[in-house]
Amino acid sequence: MAQEAVTKMRLLGADVGIAPKPGGTGTVGVPVWVWNGPSPQTTGPTSASATALGVTVTATATVQDVVWNFGNGTIVSCPFPGTPYSPSFGLTPPSKAGGQCGIAGYSRVGEYTVAATTTWAVHWVGGGQQGDLTTTRSSQAAVRIGELQVVGQ
Template structure:
């Protein structure tokens, strides 16, 4: 039990997001200067080795590229359309031999976990059962792996499941087969999923300031503002990466009142070939039915209706050692906007 408590707290304190490959052939040999011996060009990153230090960024050995992600105050994370959640915990490189020694010896010296437990730990990592002197003779040939808990998953179901003692993995070798939570490209893609941010779903309406009772209101989203976004997560230390991409596929309109009709009747507007959704209103279309929109049947009085626009995003990923796009659960992101409906039966425009 003390080991579980210590390692869970350690994972929380160093919460990160990373991933690895699913087959031994996908593992790259990482040399002490951080370069890789593989067919993939080396990626510059903070996940490298400098002397006896396993250098890492603030988020651990993972590196996120968010340059193609959604941005701005109105951008937000998607909500999975299923019960899917990011991995609650996983294993990845955390220490060089020297770093593990510096991490454990102060704990033993303080006797905070008890003499018996400390003796067992010394036996495991120092006395050769199974490791000797923190594997210092293998420095530069591998890393000590430990558990991580993503910050968003602290306290979530499963976040305390990674209770394996710290273990050693040689460079270029896969982690032990009996550790299902060891980082993989799929886990990396799932962690990148949690980093996806999509643009606001505030839709364009015509009429804009206020619409009228029984008057079809056109709704649309501009393709220039509404395009795929992606996040790439990599572990240069291991020579692996995964890119998770979200693409808009449809817009769901909820008028905010039962006294309304949507276009189409389902309220689900599909994406057009150019990436836009709906169609902007243009002069001369007053008598036409909008391909995407709403018609209110009752005035909003002195207030307004809360129209909710929710976009569904198809999410998929590609990564090291994986052929083609791999699916992830769809995500949604929505927002409300006020719509004033005036009591006018007919209008010329």
């Protein structure tokens, strides 16, 4: 029944926020910021119950962590949920801005898939018993990185 309660919660992977914006183009060497957009299904906590034969089990899920794979061999676990990029951050890398989430920049031009794996910790109670389980959800976003070229006269 705990699994049925988890299913009812409709847990999702991160609602990936990323700078540069999807559909835009970032620049080689410029920081890339990522964060998880808040909602009960992406950041929790959230709860649901399931009942069978007069026994009700209630499960509560909270995000344990989000691991980000930047598609270039860099994988990081960041403070949750992360802070959306603000123009006031300028070219400050996320690691220098209060330990926020992202990377200092890509070193090569290309299209990268940024994948987020969210680990949910679920505690359930019911029928005189309780327990814990873990489940994961994944999501992704694409980012395009270009090169800035200056042509002099």
